[in-house]
Amino acid sequence: MEGSSKSNTACYSKTEKEKDLFHVIHKVPCGDGPYVKAKHAQLVHKDxxxxxxxxxxxxxAGDKVDSALKDMAVxxxxxxxxxxxxxxxxxxRSRCSKQAQESLDNVLIDLYKKCGKVEEQIDLLKRKLRLIYQGEAFNGKPTKTARSHGKKFQVSVKQETSRLLGNxxxxxxxxxxxxxxxxxxxxAQMIDPDANKACNLGLCLIKQARYDEARLVLQSVLEGKLPGSEDFKSRKRAEELLMEVETRQPLPELTEILGFDLDDDDFVKGLEKMMNEWAPSRSKRLPIFEQISSFRDRIAC
Structure with a gap:
């Protein structure tokens, strides 16, 4: 009996370890409530x-409402x-805790962005920036824990401000x-500069025909002066925008090209001078005029 008991204990421990490993691999919580079943459907069954x-x-049911509402929206x-x-x-969101409101706002911003609700997005971003200014962001803490691609990292108020300004x-x-x-x-660049925002800034300057300023901003990316400059996408975008700057540069004035003003009295003289410079040195007249002159000379003889 004693050996059987040890065997059952060993099997039970093995089963529990397998369950724990399952939850770690699939990143799903333990239990059998509706929230756990939702996460199983989302992460394990891909449904x-x-x-x-x-x-x-x-x-x-009031089961992990903070997480359930945010995850469902995603x-x-x-x-x-x-x-x-x-x-x-x-x-x-009124059912969620105060600590969850900031995360819900971030999800809302992404949702507004996807469905083109620009005015709503601007209003919410301004409200979040106002909270930072009032010292109420991150629930009064200097940093917060964020997650990206399954990894946790710390975000400072400065970084969050720059991110919101970028949005x-x-x-x-x-x-x-x-x-x-x-x-x-x-x-945003003054607070926490990076190559991606520099490219966006360069585009805004191009749209305002401020090409010299745009060139300086974009060259800072290609010269590796900003965080993220080594990113292939940022460098490629900076190169493409610089090419656009070159194609949009204002052309020289026609007066500069021709060497005279079309409104000048000397227009005809200037045109003749230009045509003479372009014409072959052997003759300043078209062949037909050369032929006419030769014919007249023969008649005179």
């Missing part, structure tokens, strides 16, 4: 529609149910308000 159903059940965005995701956050500049670009976008990108 977003079923996941959304279980996220709704989790929200209604999944809805992936399956092009963006408008529905926006309405869900607006309707149910605001992008929104103004969509409205073709390139002056406002330029001002915002300039401020």
């Amino acid at each position: 977003p529609e079923t996941a959304i159903v279980w996220f709704w059940k989790a929200i209604n 999944v809805m965005k992936q399956v092009d149910r963006t408008e529905e995701a926006i309405e869900a956050i607006r309707s149910f 605001l500049g992008w929104a103004y670009k969509q409205k073709s308000n390139f002056l406002a976008a330029e001002v915002v990108y300039q401020k």
Whole structure:
């Protein structure tokens, strides 16, 4: 009996270890509540529609509402149910904790961006920047923990401010308000410069026909003076924008090309001078006039 008991304990431990490994690999929580079932559907079975159903059940049951609402909105965005995701956050964010509101705002910004709600995006970005100015961002802390591609990292208030300004500049670009976008990108670069925002700033300057300024900004990327300059996409974009600068450079004035003004009294003389310079040295007249002169000379003889 004693040996059997040890065997059962060993099997149980092995099963538990396998379960723990499963949760680590698939990054799903433990348990059997609606939120856990939603995450299984989302991450393990790759079934977003079923996941959304279980996220709704989790929200209604009060099961991890903060995470359920945010995760559901993200999944809805992936399956092009963006408008529905926006309405869900607006309707149910009051059920979420104060700590979750900032994350929900970030999700909303992405949703507004995807479905073209530029005005709403601008308003929300301004509100978030105002909170930073008032010292209320990150729940009063100097940094926050963010996640990207499964990795956690710390974000400072300075970095977050620059990121939000970059998003605001992008929104103004969509409205073709390139002056406002330029001002915002300039401020973002002063706080936390990078190559991507420099390219966007360069584009805003090009749109305003300020080519010399745009050239300087874009060359700073190609010369490796900014963080992210080594990124292939940023360098390629900077090169393409610089080529656009060259093609849009104003052409020399026609007066500069011709050497005289079309309104001058000496226009005809200037044109004759130019034609003489272009004509072959052996003759300043077209062949037909040479033939006529020769014919007249013969008649005179």
